[in-house]
Amino acid sequence: MPECRSGLPFLVSVADLHPIDAEAVSRISSRAYRSGDCIFTTHAADSGGYPKCSVGGLPTQIGRYLVALREDLDYEDREGWQARHTCDNPGCINPEHLVSGTVADNANDKVMRRRSTRGERSSSAKLTIFDVLALRLFLKVPATVFANWHGVTPRAAQHARNGTTWCYLDDVVPPVKLGSTQ
Template identity: 35%
Template sequence: MNTFITNKNLERRFWSKVDKGAIEECWNWTGAKQTKGYGSFGVGPGKTQLAHRVAYMLKEGPIPRGLVIMHICDNRLCCNPRHLKVGTIADNNHDAISKGRNAIGERNGNSKLTEEQVKDIRKLYGTGDYTNRQLAQMYKMSDSAIYSITKNKYWKLPLAG
């Protein structure tokens, strides 16, 4: 599976692209980067791996199937094995949410509403003069999306009118 990590030439090439600092500091990747800011390392013809995953495998061995490597330091370029840990996708998502790094509200590229519009929807719904269906028509949204907003299932931020 991850047999490339036993190749000493690859290992030397990998670490030559890492700016190693003190043991407790981030060791930043200086090689190629992906569009999301993670380091990318060529492990064979047409094959790449995320740099932090390679750093973990060089230190700890193969990554168990279905798990991800998380940055404790939240630095996408860090390859210091002491700053990396194994987790599930759910662990990684929870970590991002707890640290405010996930795209919520207007920061989410799929959001169709602004925070102000969400406040207005909740305020109008709270008057009792508008149904979810009427608000959905006004804001060109589905009934279920408006329902989720008025019941605080979406946009759970403190958006009190």
């Protein structure tokens, strides 16, 4: 594969690209540099840390643009797909670290890699995972008593017990629905 000025190979093959895209890939590749397994660029980043540049006079997120070129996707399709970073680094433009996926895929990645703020990782959480598991296991302790012990409202305790909140623990200890005697 031919190399660009930065010494790295072109990030995507430019052989069959439209001239505007070939020029953009050449420009992006010329400002790319490697750091560990990731490839970064000296282009400016948006508020989320994703590098951007101008392609055909339009502002473009580089990672999304490279995925669209490589996988022959419609860049403008904002609802159908997202660029996902397997390295969890928004500044990375390494095509080997970028894949397309749905919003749900991206959200699942966040949860699986423990980057989400749900459960006790939330800044407003008063309960821990162990509190919720105990609440679901010890059914003889009323939710109101449990709520007093842990400084939450009875409603919050009941929601944790019945799975309205903390639903990601449902596979560990199933929630207890109202009227259930299990």
